[in-house]
Amino acid sequence: MGKNDFQTVVVGGGAIGSATAYWLAVRGQTDVLVLEQHTTGHGLGSSGDHSRIIRHSYHDTIYGRLTHRMYDNWARLERESAQGVFVRTGGLDIAIDGTPGADIIDNYRRVMASNEIPFDTLDKKQLGERFPQWNILEEEVRATYQEDSGLIDIRRATLTHLALAESLGVIVKENTAVQVIESFHGGVRIVTGDASYTADKVVVAIGSWVDQILGPLGQTWNTTIAEEQIVYVRTPHVKDFSVGRFPVWGWHGDDLFYGFPTYGEVAVKIGRENLRRFVTQETRSPDPHEDETAVLLDFLKERLPTAVGPVLYAKTCPYDLPPDRHFILDFLPGHPGVVVGNGAAHAGKFAGLLGEILSELAVDGRSSFPIEPFRADRPALKDPGCIPDFTLKG
Numbered sequence: 051m052g053k054n055d056f057q058t059v060v061v062g063g064g065a066i067g068s069a070t071a072y073w074l075a076v077r078g079q080t081d082v083l084v085l086e087q088h089t090t091g092h093g094l095g096s097s098g099d100h101s102r103i104i105r106h107s108y109h110d111t112i113y114g115r116l117t118h119r120m121y122d123n124w125a126r127l128e129r130e131s132a133q134g135v136f137v138r139t140g141g142l143d144i145a146i147d148g149t150p151g152a153d154i155i156d157n158y159r160r161v162m163a164s165n166e167i168p169f170d171t172l173d174k175k176q177l178g179e180r181f182p183q184w185n186i187l188e189e190e191v192r193a194t195y196q197e198d199s200g201l202i203d204i205r206r207a208t209l210t211h212l213a214l215a216e217s218l219g220v221i222v223k224e225n226t227a228v229q230v231i232e233s234f235h236g237g238v239r240i241v242t243g244d245a246s247y248t249a250d251k252v253v254v255a256i257g258s259w260v261d262q263i264l265g266p267l268g269q270t271w272n273t274t275i276a277e278e279q280i281v282y283v284r285t286p287h288v289k290d291f292s293v294g295r296f297p298v299w300g301w302h303g304d305d306l307f308y309g310f311p312t313y314g315e316v317a318v319k320i321g322r323e324n325l326r327r328f329v330t331q332e333t334r335s336p337d338p339h340e341d342e343t344a345v346l347l348d349f350l351k352e353r354l355p356t357a358v359g360p361v362l363y364a365k366t367c368p369y370d371l372p373p374d375r376h377f378i379l380d381f382l383p384g385h386p387g388v389v390v391g392n393g394a395a396h397a398g399k400f401a402g403l404l405g406e407i408l409s410e411l412a413v414d415g416r417s418s419f420p421i422e423p424f425r426a427d428r429p430a431l432k433d434p435g436c437i438p439d440f441t442l443k444g
């Protein structure tokens with residue numbers, strides 16, 4: 051019979067759970083079990099793709115002040131594993147003057163300045179000279195370029211964290227869905243289909259599945275799931291859109307469109323914050339929506355015309371949205387053995403840091419980072435009348 055008592059059990063082997071397992075081991079806690087309902091590196095959660103944008107540009111300082119350590123932790127992972135997970139591409143944020151998007155860019159600049167992050171401001175002419183791939187018709191453009199922006203190879207990062215954790219003694223069990231968590235004085239019990247485990251602490255990092263497991267424990271908020279979509283487009287002009295010539299980007303118009311240079315596939319990737327297709331775990335589908343593919347291709351035709359080419363593939367991915375779209379990094383109220391890690395659908399870039407924070411909570415009971423805004427008992431999570439606001443807080 052296998053071992054069934056651990057210091058800490060991590061539920062969820064996605065970007066955040068894998069980083070937590072690694073950091074627990076780094077902090078000396080190797081009596082750790084990770085339970086993942088699918089195979090590791092699968093594509094059904096939020097961490098199964100090649101790339102996530104990483105950037106210092108956040109318009110809320112509660113995130114901006116964490117970005118230095120965020121970068122440090124990816125550098126550490128690369129050092130420890132000799133695997134590349136961060137690709138520095140530079141990053142462009144663009145809006146048309148006089149639109150709400152321009153205010154967002156102003157906020158980015160303010161937060162970066164307050165964190166002593168250097169950045170370039172570009173007008174239409176400068177933007178055209180540096181990045182002629184962009185087709186800007188409007189006269190007044192507000193653009194910011196930040197050289198440290200880039201991408202995290204999120205699937206690779208997840209698998210790298212798991213590999214290092216395992217090398218330090220952590221046990222990872224795939225195809226093992228947790229059905230129930232019970233909490234009692236001094237510990238927790240974690241029940242799967244064919245086993246039951248006890249532990250001092252459980253860290254629950256199950257992304258868009260969180261309500262299923264923590265709902266029965268009295269979780270006070272609802273997690274909304276948005277079915278987002280990305281498309282890989284086989285541009286014929288691969289050189290123009292390669293890393294080094296073309297940065298990651300965000301277009302702050304009526305919608306936020308974003309994209310990547312060719313990476314992971316010989317294709318550019320584009321997406322938008324859609325936030326219109328709300329689904330459940332039962333109704334969601336990995337299959338792309340043709341109308342969304344058309345919207346993304348139309349954007350490319352208008353703004354990045356030489357990127358246009360045949361669609362390589364498109365797929366959906368779940369956004370896990372707490373009512374105020376802020377992270378949740380805390381003990382579940384009333385359950386001192388249950389730690390919650392939720393990335394509010396913008397935590398790919400932060401996963402390496404969130405793993406460290408969650409390991410601190412599990413081992414020390416508190417974090418050395420400023421995570422007060424991410425408490426699980428904040429009003430937006432406690433008040434059933436709270437009107438959700440899913441706008442990106444960064």
Ligand SMILES: Cc1cc2nc3c(=O)[nH]c(=O)nc-3n(C[C@H](O)[C@H](O)[C@H](O)COP(=O)(O)OP(=O)(O)OC[C@H]3O[C@@H](n4cnc5c(N)ncnc54)[C@H](O)[C@@H]3O)c2cc1C
Pocket residue numbers: 061062063064065066067085086087088094095096097098101102103104204226227228229255256257258259263278279280321367368369391392393394395396397398399400
């Ligand atoms: C289209 C899209 C674009 C994004 N772009 C960016 C970006 O550019 N930059 C950025 O920083 N972030 C971005 N994000 C957000 C980022 O990808 C997520 O915040 C991050 O990947 C979340 O990781 P996670 O570990 O919380 O969730 P997941 O990767 O979903 O991992 C949760 C894991 O828990 C497992 N699980 C669930 N229930 C159970 C159970 N009962 N028992 C056992 N295991 C279970 C699941 O199988 C899954 O593997 C994007 C997300 C999407 C969808």
